[in-house]
Amino acid sequence: MPTNRRVTLAARPDGFPKESDFAFEEVDIPGPGTGEVLVHLSHASIDPYQRGRMSEARSYAKPMEIGDVITSQSIGEVVESNDARFAPGDRVVGQLGWQEYAVARGGSLRKVPAALEPPTLALHAVGATGMTAYFGLFDVGKPRPGETVVVSSAAGAVGQIAGQLAKLAGCRTVGIAGGPEKARDLRELYGYDAVIDYEDGAVSDALREERVDVYFDNVGGEISQAVHRRLNVGARIVICGQISQYNEVRPQPAFHPGLLIVHRARMEGFLINDFSHRFDETATRLARWVATGELRWKEDVTEGLENAPRAFIGMLNGGNRGKALVKIR
Ligand SMILES: NC(=O)c1ccc[n+]([C@@H]2O[C@H](COP(=O)([O-])OP(=O)(O)OC[C@H]3O[C@@H](n4cnc5c(N)ncnc54)[C@H](OP(=O)(O)O)[C@@H]3O)[C@@H](O)[C@H]2O)c1
Numbered sequence: 001m002p003t004n005r006r007v008t009l010a011a012r013p014d015g016f017p018k019e020s021d022f023a024f025e026e027v028d029i030p031g032p033g034t035g036e037v038l039v040h041l042s043h044a045s046i047d048p049y050q051r052g053r054m055s056e057a058r059s060y061a062k063p064m065e066i067g068d069v070i071t072s073q074s075i076g077e078v079v080e081s082n083d084a085r086f087a088p089g090d091r092v093v094g095q096l097g098w099q100e101y102a103v104a105r106g107g108s109l110r111k112v113p114a115a116l117e118p119p120t121l122a123l124h125a126v127g128a129t130g131m132t133a134y135f136g137l138f139d140v141g142k143p144r145p146g147e148t149v150v151v152s153s154a155a156g157a158v159g160q161i162a163g164q165l166a167k168l169a170g171c172r173t174v175g176i177a178g179g180p181e182k183a184r185d186l187r188e189l190y191g192y193d194a195v196i197d198y199e200d201g202a203v204s205d206a207l208r209e210e211r212v213d214v215y216f217d218n219v220g221g222e223i224s225q226a227v228h229r230r231l232n233v234g235a236r237i238v239i240c241g242q243i244s245q246y247n248e249v250r251p252q253p254a255f256h257p258g259l260l261i262v263h264r265a266r267m268e269g270f271l272i273n274d275f276s277h278r279f280d281e282t283a284t285r286l287a288r289w290v291a292t293g294e295l296r297w298k299e300d301v302t303e304g305l306e307n308a309p310r311a312f313i314g315m316l317n318g319g320n321r322g323k324a325l326v327k328i329r
Helices: 049-053 119-123 128-141 157-168 180-188 221-228 258-262 272-292 305-316
Strands: 004-009 022-027 036-045 074-081 091-094 101-105 148-152 172-177 194-197 212-217 231-239 266-269 299-303 323-327
Touching: 004 305, 022 305, 036 091, 036 119, 074 101, 074 119, 091 119, 119 272, 119 323, 128 157, 128 212, 128 231, 128 272, 148 157, 148 221, 157 172, 157 212, 157 323, 172 180, 180 194, 212 221, 221 231, 299 305, 305 323
Parallel strands: 148 172, 148 212, 172 194, 212 231, 231 266, 299 323
Antiparallel strands: 004 022, 036 074, 036 101, 036 323, 074 091
């Protein structure tokens, strides 16, 4: 009899997560109830926000409880459906977790178009991270042609798309990432005009000649402080993420509000979930750019569900080169 293999939260991480904070279990495959669908998953997403859900600190979503399956976007095929909108064989994406089989309400799933190749694009460039880049850049950052857009964690899942979208909008792009391999991807794959490897020296020195109109901030901390020193008048700072602070017991504020006065600048955070009413049209737009080659992407796939915790810890350490995913089967 096949079983459901899954990864659950064994303990709330104290600071940086450890593999012992996770448990690997085999349980019976659940059956779908009224209006529900059973999905056999092939890939799951590895994301920084999962760290937040492991903590009890107040946030925009309720925390995972000990014993819960690790929350994630995942894709797979429908095997059984009690919702007329889905049939066995349909490929779907949803918040289905780090597990091999998941039951979900039909209304919480989105179909992955058959033409999307590879289908894992629905977990990044044409899915949540691509849309995060899209809404953060265009709706919050509002770039204008000729402006300079700086992106931190620029080789990551969100960053690789944000930089290319800024380029499509006619901007000069500056990407910041850690290490020579990521720096090469920024230059050769994602077409950044200027590249800063922060492992190579001071970011503020490397930015000396830049005047930043839009800062797409994925990291916070010292890197962001260096960018804040190079703002142009009227700059927009898009707070997408603050990954450098996620494992800190006492996160350090990176920003001096007086800078907003000096540069008549605006700083705004956003959440991808607030744009859900525009997901379908935006996925179509992103898929078109991917199909024409205007939007390039890289995924970093770890084999085996049991290795998901290691991949997650690796991603928090900067080990992923592209969108971090786990291949379940
Ligand atoms: N607002 C939203 O709705 C939303 C949605 C999705 C994601 N996000 C945020 O977007 C950011 C990027 O997420 P992603 O999924 O694209 O992850 P990612 O960039 O693919 O992976 C995380 C990367 O963060 C960098 N990093 C880790 N610790 C760092 C530190 N101390 N200082 C500087 N960089 C560090 C590493 O890249 P380097 O090797 O280059 O340092 C690592 O590879 C995260 O902050 C995430 O929380 C926000």
